[in-house]
Amino acid sequence: xxxxxxxxxxxxxxxxxxxxxxxxxxxxxxxxxxxxxxxxxxxxxxxxxxxxxxxxxxxxxxxxxxxxxxxxxxxxxxxxxxxxxxxxxxxxxxxxxxxxxxxxxxxxxxxxxxxxxxxxxxxxxxxxxxxxxxxxxxxxxxxxxxxxxxxxxxxxxxxxxxxxxxxxxxxxxxxxxxxxxxxxxxxxxxxxxxxxxxxxxxxxxxxxxxxxxxxxxxxxxxxxxxxxxxxxxxxxxxxxxxxxxxxxxxxxxxxxxxxxxxxxxxxxxxxxxxxxxxxxxxxxxxxxxxxxxxxxx
Amino acid sequence: xxxxxxxxxxxxxxxxxxxxxxxxxxxxxxxxxxxxxxxxxxxxxxxxxxxxxxxxxxxxxxxxxxxxxxxxxxxxxxxxxxxxxxxxxxxxxxxxxxxxxxxxxxxxxxxxxxxxxxxxxxxxxxxxxxxxxxxxxxxxxxxxxxxxxxxxxxxxxxxxxxxxxxxxxxxxxxxxxxxxxxxxxxxxxxxxxxxxxxxxxxxxxxxxxxxxxxxxxxxxxxxxxxxxxxxxxxxxxxxxxxxxxxxxxxxxxxxxxxxxxxxxxxxxxxxxxxxxxxxxxxxxxxxxxxxxxxxxxxxxxxxxxxxxxxxxxxxxxxxxxxxxxxxxxxxxxxxxxxxxxxxxxxxxxxxxxxxxxxxxxxxxxxxxxxxxxxxxxxxxxxxxxxxxxxxxxxxxxxxxxxxxxxxxxxxxxxxxxxxxxxxxxxxxxxxxxxxxxxxxxxxxxxxxxxxxxxxxxxxxxxxxxxxxxxxxxxxxxxxx
Numbered sequence: 001x002x003x004x005x006x007x008x009x010x011x012x013x014x015x016x017x018x019x020x021x022x023x024x025x026x027x028x029x030x031x032x033x034x035x036x037x038x039x040x041x042x043x044x045x046x047x048x049x050x051x052x053x054x055x056x057x058x059x060x061x062x063x064x065x066x067x068x069x070x071x072x073x074x075x076x077x078x079x080x081x082x083x084x085x086x087x088x089x090x091x092x093x094x095x096x097x098x099x100x101x102x103x104x105x106x107x108x109x110x111x112x113x114x115x116x117x118x119x120x121x122x123x124x125x126x127x128x129x130x131x132x133x134x135x136x137x138x139x140x141x142x143x144x145x146x147x148x149x150x151x152x153x154x155x156x157x158x159x160x161x162x163x164x165x166x167x168x169x170x171x172x173x174x175x176x177x178x179x180x181x182x183x184x185x186x187x188x189x190x191x192x193x194x195x196x197x198x199x200x201x202x203x204x205x206x207x208x209x210x211x212x213x214x215x216x217x218x219x220x221x222x223x224x225x226x227x228x229x230x231x232x233x234x235x236x237x238x239x240x241x242x243x244x245x246x247x248x249x250x251x252x253x254x255x256x257x258x259x260x261x262x263x264x265x266x267x268x269x270x271x272x273x274x275x276x277x278x279x280x281x282x283x284x285x286x287x288x289x290x291x292x293x294x295x296x297x
Numbered sequence: 298x299x300x301x302x303x304x305x306x307x308x309x310x311x312x313x314x315x316x317x318x319x320x321x322x323x324x325x326x327x328x329x330x331x332x333x334x335x336x337x338x339x340x341x342x343x344x345x346x347x348x349x350x351x352x353x354x355x356x357x358x359x360x361x362x363x364x365x366x367x368x369x370x371x372x373x374x375x376x377x378x379x380x381x382x383x384x385x386x387x388x389x390x391x392x393x394x395x396x397x398x399x400x401x402x403x404x405x406x407x408x409x410x411x412x413x414x415x416x417x418x419x420x421x422x423x424x425x426x427x428x429x430x431x432x433x434x435x436x437x438x439x440x441x442x443x444x445x446x447x448x449x450x451x452x453x454x455x456x457x458x459x460x461x462x463x464x465x466x467x468x469x470x471x472x473x474x475x476x477x478x479x480x481x482x483x484x485x486x487x488x489x490x491x492x493x494x495x496x497x498x499x500x501x502x503x504x505x506x507x508x509x510x511x512x513x514x515x516x517x518x519x520x521x522x523x524x525x526x527x528x529x530x531x532x533x534x535x536x537x538x539x540x541x542x543x544x545x546x547x548x549x550x551x552x553x554x555x556x557x558x559x560x561x562x563x564x565x566x567x568x569x570x571x572x573x574x575x576x577x578x579x580x581x582x583x584x585x586x587x588x589x590x591x592x593x594x595x596x597x598x599x600x601x602x603x604x605x606x607x608x609x610x611x612x613x614x615x616x617x618x619x620x621x622x623x624x625x626x627x628x629x630x631x632x633x634x635x636x637x638x639x640x641x642x643x644x645x646x647x648x649x650x651x652x653x654x655x656x657x658x659x660x661x662x663x664x665x666x667x668x669x670x671x672x673x674x675x676x677x678x679x680x681x682x683x684x685x686x687x688x689x690x691x692x693x694x695x696x697x698x699x700x701x702x703x704x705x706x707x708x709x710x711x712x713x714x715x716x717x718x719x720x721x722x723x724x725x726x727x728x729x730x731x732x733x734x735x736x737x738x739x740x741x742x743x744x745x746x747x748x749x750x751x752x753x754x755x756x757x758x759x760x761x762x763x764x765x766x767x768x769x770x771x772x773x774x775x776x777x
Contacts, residue, residue, distance in 0.1 A: 056418075
C-alpha cells in the first residue's frame with residue numbers, strides 16, 4: 001500500500017513551518033495592530049495623564065492624582081458596590097445555571113424549547129432590553145400597575161435597584177453558563193455513576209463525589225465568564241439609571257465615566273490604573289487556581 | 298501566497314493613510330484696507346490664535362481689523378473649527394483642544410462652560426496680568442463684575458460684557474416701601490426709578506438667575522450644599538417644603554420652559570447674614586430695546602451713579618451676578634502668546650473697540666445681543682447715552698411714539714390678565730429666606746438637577762422622591 005505523503009509536513013519541514021507561521025502572523029497583524037493602537041499603547045501612555053496636574057500646566061505631581069482618587073468617597077462607594085455586585089452576580093450565576101443545567105439534564109421533553117428560553121436573552125440587543133425593563137420596573141411600569149397602582153415608585157431609582165440589576169444580569173447571562181455547565185455534566189461518564197450505584201452510594205454521595213468534582217473544569221470556566229460578564233452589565237445600568245444612579249448601583253464604571261465627562265483625565269487615568277492593578281491580582285489568582293485544577297485533571 | 302501578502306499590505310497601507318493629519322484652514326481675514334492707516338512695520342509678527350464661537354465671530358472680525366490697525370506686530374488668526382460652529386459644539390471642541398494641548402491663545406468663555414478647567418488652574422489669572430501691566434487701571438472697570446467671575450480669589454475669565462435681567466437695586470429704600478411693588482410692570486418701574494432719583498440713592502444693575510421655576514430651584518438648592526466639606530442635605534424637610542411651595546405657586550405658563558430662554562418677572566428677597574435686605578427687581582428677559590430705553594432713558598442724568606451689579610457699600614458682601622449669556626475670555630496657561638492675548642483682551646474691553654476712531658458705533662457691531670453690558674465704565678455710559686438718544690429721537694417721531702404707546706398698552710393688558718396669578722405667585726415666593734447666588738457652582742449642578750425638577754413639576758415624582766434623588770446625585774457629584 002502506498003501512503004500518500006502530505007503536501008507539507010509541518011513538523012519536519014522547516015520551510016513549510018516558516019511559510020505557515022508567516023501567513024498566520026500576517027493574518028493576525030490587523031487585529032494585533034488594532035489592539036496595540038487602540039488599547040495597549042493608549043493605556044501605557046495614559047500614565048502621563050495620571051502624573052500631571054492638568055494638560056495646560058503639565059506639572060509633574062507624582063502620585064497626587066492617585067491619592068485624590070483613593071481619598072474620594074465616591075470612589076470608595078463605587079469600589080464597594082462593584083465588589084459586592086460582582087460577588088453576588090458570580091455566585092448566583094453559578095448556582096442558578098447549575099440548577100437549571102441539572103434539571104435540563106433530566107428533562108427529555110421540550111428540551112429545545114427550554115434552551116430557547118434561556119439563550120434568547122443573550123441575543124437581545126441592550127437597547128431593547130433596557131426598554132423592556134423600564135416598562136417593567138419604571139414609574140409607569142408593570143410592577144406598579146399590578147401591585148402599587150396608588151403609590152407608584154421608580155424601582156430603578158430605589159434601594160431595591162441592586163436586586164433589580166442582579167436579576168437583569170442573571171436574565172441576560174445565565175444562559176451562557178447553563179450551556180457550559182450542561183456540557184460539563186454530559187462530559188461525566190455514566191459509568192462512574194453506575195459504579196457508585198453498585199457500591200451503594202446514595203444520590204447525595206454521587207452528587208458530591210462525582211458530579212461536583214468532575215464538573216470543576218466547566219465550573220471554573222463558568223466562573224471566569226460570570227466574572228467577565230458582571231462588568232459588561234454597566235451598559236444596561238447606565239441606560240436605565242443614568243450617570244448618577246441610586247447609590248446602591250453606583251459602580252466603578254460610573255465613577256470613571258463621570259471623570260471622562262468632566263474631562264478630568266488625570267483622575268480617569270489614575271482610577272483606571274488602580275482598577276487594573278486590582279484586576280491583575282484577581283486574574284493571577286485565577287491563573288494559579290486554573291493551573292492547580294489542570295494538574296488534577 | 299504572494300498575492301495574498303500584497304493584498305494584505307495594500308489594505309494596511311490604505312487603513313493607515315486614512316489616519317493622516319487634517320489641514321488647518323485659516324479663517325479668511327477681513328479686508329480693512331478701506332479704513333487702515335498706513336503703518337510701516339518691518340519687525341517680527343506674532344500670530345495670535347483666537348477662538349470665538351459662530352455666535353460672536355462676525356463681530357470679532359471687525360474688532361480684529363481695528364486691533365491689527367493699531368498693533369501691526371500682532372496678526373490675529375482664527376480657525377473655522379472654533380469660529381464657524383454653534384456654542385454647544387464650540388464648548389466640546391475647546392475642551393478637547395485643551396486636553397490635547399492644541400489650544401488657542403485666547404478663547405471665548407460661554408457662561409460656566411469651563412468651570413472644571415478653571416478649578417484645575419488651566420487658565421491664567423488675570424489679576425496677575427493686571428498687576429503686572431502699568432497701563433491697566435482696574436478703576437476703569439466695574440470690579441464687582443470681576444468678583445463675580447472669580448474662582449478661589451483668582452480671575453480666570455475676563456468679562457468683557459455681561460448680561461442682566463434685573464434693573465435696579467436701591468440700598469437706601471425702606472423695606473416697607475419696596476414691599477408694595479410685588480410685580481415690576483412698567484408703570485411701577487417708572488415710579489421706582491422716580492423714587493430712586495428723589496431719594497438721591499445710588500442704584501445699579503444686577504444680574505439675576507434665570508427666573509423660571511426649575512432654574513430658580515437649582516439656585517436655591519445651593520443653600521443646602523456645603524462645597525468645602527462636600528456634604529449636602531437636600532433631602533431635608535426644609536428643601537422638600539420649598540419644592541412643594543414652588544409647585545403650589547401658579548406660575549405663568551411660560552415660566553416652566555426648561556430652556557431658560559423665557560422668564561417670568563420675579564421678586565426675590567435677598568437676605569444677607571448681616572441682616573441687610575436688598576430687593577432685586579427682575580425684568581423679563583428678551584426685553585426690547587424700546588422697553589430698555591423707556592425704563593432707563595427717561596432721565597439720563599439719573600444714571601450718573603448707575604453701576605452694574607449690586608452696590609456693595611457698608612463693608613457688606615456684594616451679591617455675585619450669575620455668569621449667564623456673557624462675553625468673557627480665557628487665556629490657557631500653556632498659551633504661546635499670553636502677553637499679546639492680554640493686549641487683545643484689553644482692546645476688546647476698552648473703549649477703543651467701540652469708537653473705531655470715529656465715535657461710538659462707527660459701523661462696528663459691538664455685541665451679539667442688546668442684553669449685554671460692557672464691564673468698561675466709559676463704554677457702559679456711552680452705550681446708555683447712545684440708546685437713550687435713539688429713543689428720544691424716536692419719541693419725537695409721532696409714528697414711532699404711537700407704536701410704542703400701543704405696544705406698551707398691549708403689554709399692560711397682558712399683565713392685567715395675569716395679575717391675579719402672578720400676585721399670588723409673588724406673595725408666596727416672597728416668603729423665601731435667602732438665595733445664594735454662587736455663580737461658580739450653579740452651572741455645574743444645573744445639568745444634574747434639571748431632569749429631576751422637570752420630572753417633579755410634571756408630576757412624575759413626589760417632592761420627597763425628588764429631594765432624595767437629588768441628594769443622592771449631588772452627593773456623588775461632590776465626592777467624585
